[in-house]
Amino acid sequence: MAYPKPYLEFLMYFHGNRDYFECHEVLEEYWKEVDPKNRSSHWVGLIQIAVGFYHYRRGNLSGAARTFKKAIQNIEMNQEQLTQLGIHAAELQNMLVDISHELSINQPYKSINIPVMEASLIKQVQSLCEENGYSWCSPSDLTNNELIHRHSLRDRTEVILERQNALKRKKRG
Template sequence: MYPQAYIDYLAEFHGSRDYFECHEILEDHWKKDNPGERKSYWVGLIQLAVALYHQRRNNFAGAERLMANSIRILVSEKDAVESLGLDYSRFIKLLRKTYQKIKAHSPYESIMLPITDESLIKACRKQCEKKSYEWGANDPPDAFIIDKHLLRDRTEVVAERKKQIERRKKSRG
């Protein structure tokens, strides 16, 4: 019923609180569709995770911009949000409340998305168990998770950028 990538996203979001990983998981899923067929609601969820990642690192300008974009996208995707097992009204209220906290430079706090589908919660809890995460745990003070974009292995990212540069050079002639 739900894509495995979405279940994995929710398990990371509510278990490890590794928002960078949430971003990676859903971005890979989003990119599987052809560019003209990509779903904007995945972008909204990706930007939500990245906004929280930035808020946790006290990058409030980045967090504010991304949360505003996330809200803008997800407000217009009521049917999609509901089809993802989320309570639309509570979800949008939560995003707006979090946005106000970011604007006020409030310290990061973990949030729980309002999932209404018990089978989805069960699938997410099962995924958390597989990874030894505690569903709904408070944010871990793990430096690697907090600074993941600085500490991760970037070999694949650098290789992909080089490949894209070469592709653009060839297309120019």
């Protein structure tokens, strides 16, 4: 099966260098192209998983718990779409339920692997990992502050400028 490139990249970042922020970025951009009004899309559920792990790894347990709760609900609604993407949806849902329990008793973050069932998908993503210098399914580097605190360290000039322009357009309209 031919999978969308952003989905392959999402899996590469999730399992390769554990860059959950980049997982969110590539898949959100794709979701906004293909189905932006559908907030219950399976793409949104995958984004929520990445955001949940981003929060969890940073120690924002309440943010992670809220986000995982939404992701679990999304997976429940989108089992078929996730299965078509080569993911064992029920297993993923169970993993997130277990992680939510671990959060509730203040257990520390640990990396997980999304249960991918499709061998050809795994090979494609492993190849992408190799091309980008990542090790497939290695644990998160908890000493890499740039990775862990990515959202607060990135250049937001473009985002701020776009918001200012949107406000100006709104005032004129």
